Amino acid sequence: MLYREAGQFKTSYQADQAIFPIAQDRWFVWGLVAFGFLVLPLFADQYLYTEVLIPVLILSLAAIGLNILTGYCGQLSLGTGGFMAVGAYAAYNLALRLPETNLIVVFLFAGLMAMAVGVLFGIPSLRIKGFYLAVATLASQFFLEWAFARVKWFTNYAPSGSVAVGKLELFGMPIQTPMEKYLFVLAIVVVMTLAAKNLIRGRLGRMWMATRDMDIAAEIIGIRPLYAKLSAFAVSSFFIGVSGALWAFLRLGSWEPLAFDINRSFQILFMVIIGGLGSLLGSFLGAAFIVLMPIFLNQLPGILGIPMSTALISHLEFMVFGAMIVFFLIVEPHGLARLWAIAKEKLRLWPFPY
Amino acid sequence: MLGPIIETLIGGLLTGVLYALVALGFVLIFKASGVFNFAQGAMVLFAALSVARLSEVMPLVFAVAIAVVIMVVLAYVIERLVLRPLVNQEGIILFMATLGVAYFIDGFGQTVWGSDIYKINLGIPKDPMFFFEGVFPGGILIDREEVAAAAVCAILVAGLAIFFQVTRTGRALRAVADDHQAAQSVGIPLNYIWLIVWAVAGIVAIAAGMVWGSKLGVQFSISLVALKALPVLILGGFTSIPGAIVGGLIIGAGEKLAEVLLGPILIKTFDLAGGGIENWFAYMLALVFLLFRPQGLFGERIIERI
């Protein structure tokens, strides 16, 4: 009843090719963005900012990056953590060595450096495929993690190997309080999501998807696999690099290479798959799910008033987490985004079943 | 200089055997069901925990026997609750499911058995043996535990080879590995075969868990040896048992030699804060191999059709 596209006629190609052809979708997204910028800051407390909203947004960005590579171009990667580290350390070094650089430039630089490294490590994808490639991307993960722990220049010769960022500001405005950080992250994420959406809708995205669905067939119809795959690696790494820099600067503040270890790679892969391969919405849903799930499980016994030892809670958390993943895969292998799509289908007919 | 090199080489080869033991479990399952079973590391931990805790109250032999039963039950549960509902899904979905299983087993194992460091005592003396002390200063050092591990591995591989070549079930397994549908059409029950494969992988995990556990102590970190087995897999090929062994040896020897010989040079040249190149060397080595043979050393040739 409420969600119905009947009567919305498209009278131009432009309207037909809009990001959200259905008016309700458009309103919904505008509403969501407005809610994020205007309403949430009215009531959110610090914990909600620093431990829920900021991590979810930043990791969503990383998940979008991985989704471009894995979901849209079909190249499974386990090196996300390493590329995030490239972004983080690139940003750190630029901010350290040229302190006057604008923060936006710093993050762009982080993305570009990650992009360069990503293309370099993407070259083997031209030869190897599937799980072989997945394991090969682990090479980049371990190598990068090692490089940032060992090459002293990257950490500015810090004796502890742990680096920290100073005070952040943008065009003279400080980015210090959780709310300022949140708004900054939100703005970047919104802009980059829009960019991702348009890339995917365009020529490049179609090339990626053709390559994903069958690379030989794609090659035969004239798509150069070299260009398609490497461009996917480049764009994906750019997103991941920016998210790594955001994670380091706005979430952690001070970090060591361990913050970008193999578990981070797995975490983001989980997000992409639980959320839905080949779906931008899925990246957000997956990130929210993976970030909130442990927090929720951790607090559940306390809320229900069941006394439980911390160790048991933590073990149970592992078990429930594992079981949830299996459960989700069995019920809906295409992820939360697919559930959302089904919900929309149902909503279209609601309240009349036919 | 030659002494240390030989010593490192031998040490590396023996460590490689341990990697091969874990990789073997991966290969068995991938070959028969096309599942990239990330839970193998968790299974090694779970098996080792079972043996360690049970052997506190009973002789080791019984503990191992009960552990075998536990692993078979585990295989049954996984087959029933995870694999069967996911039949015909893509590889990546199955891979994710095994990641979930790995988390579950890690948590479950520690809930049931505890998270302290436990011991498995195989009765092997811990002190090293020295050879050729006349030829090289200090002699060549060999770790007895690793020799024992190599022996266990050899027995296991021989056993598996006989199982695959001679028994009826083994032949059925090979048939399934070659072609799922053809195997099914001649009346081989797939579910049953999967159960067998996962059970066998569980038993391999017991062997690996006991050897690693006796060496390192049984503790959560054992499940991370799975990460060490991955380059072995891509080097040897996902589907080849000899590949797992040879790959293990190459990786083991390669990374130790690199760390001991190449490490100090790298540190000097680039003024690094310490070595530790073995963390990525194995992966890089495997990657370079892959560029020349994309299916691994012994993997099946990939034929693509439209």
Add this chain to the structure above:
Amino acid sequence: MTLKILGAAVAAAVGVTALAAPALAQNEQFIPALVYRTGAYAPNGVPFANGIADYYKLVNARDNGINGVRITTEECEFGYATDRGVECYERLKKKGPTGAAYVIPLSTGVTFALTEKTATDKIPLITMGYGRSESRDGTVFHWNFPLLGTYWTASDIILQHIARKEGGFDKLKGKKIALVYHDSPYGKEPIALLTERAKRHGFETMFLPVTHPGVEQKATWLQIRQQRPNYVLLWGWGVMNSTSIKEAVAVGYPRSQMYGVWWSGAEPDVRPAEGGATGYNAVTLQHTAGQFKVHEDLKRHVYDKNQGSAKWDETGEILYVRGLINAMLGVEAIRTAQEKFGKGKPMTGEQVRWGLENLNITADRIKQLGFDGVLQPIRVTCQDHEGARTGRIQTWDGKNWKISSDWYTSDDKVIAPMVKDAASKYASEKKITAGCLN
């Protein structure tokens, strides 16, 4: 169907996270407990967490809290992962009527991550025997309290002991000393001091990092076998420690030439290596293993009522005892703060900070508290947040830890200038004006 489940789950999750801290009775002092009872570091994290929890229980049961203010605590598991540790801190810092009294992270990584956050939130960070070594300078690190000793103190004491064995620091010339360390901020802390001492006395150093969690050490120890350093210093944590000792056995490196930091010198570190660890040494954070006076109270008030967190015969273990000491110092700091800001009232983090900075535990007070023979007097000042920097060497005899040296005090002629340099560098980076808070 699945949609409903999902909807319910999402709603519940949102509900939980939005939920504010439950209201607590007013006369309570909340102290968060960041613990790790699972994962690769659990064997060491568990006894320490038990010691802390039991001491709070004891204070509540025996004295009805601190001057009538009962201690409430909540554990948050973070598995030694820095980001989850920070999440735990953020979740717990506002609980209780006055917020968290202080934080004990038991992780140098988390300490680094929290150093700035705690300063903003005005919550003291007690890092007893760990954390950043330069944070002993309280004029810059107002909120950090590396009580009883930093890693520079630890490594200095070990070097002093080695020098005494060799017959003086001048005899160290040409000797080779290796450091096998956990590749994290924790393991890297002693490098600065070793480098400084090496420059002064002309010994060679060899730094060998071990990657988390530390079960892969074969190549490290093959290098040690080939390079044959005269001494090996061990800066490990969790399963890495026992693995190091086992690998030392496997390459035949004499354990008597191995010296661990106080975090590498507890029962879980040596027991898995069985007989192999005999002769292995570690520096103590003053105390060693064994039950003492306070255990009588602990038995009467906590363990006889089945309220203990550990098994009774585990309460004499080194890390458990260290937990007791750590909790005791925290409680005494709150008591000191109450002397100034009002007895029988819960203290804010700011007030507890004052208590810590003016902490003065005399020999008499130690006796009263039942820590006789375990601790030496400690006196914290604004300039010195360490309070005491003494230690002894202990040796594992196959069954027990035995003290095998006299007391050493770290040499401030070496350390103080290093602290000053590092602290002023930090101050200028972070634009902190050095000086004492009130």
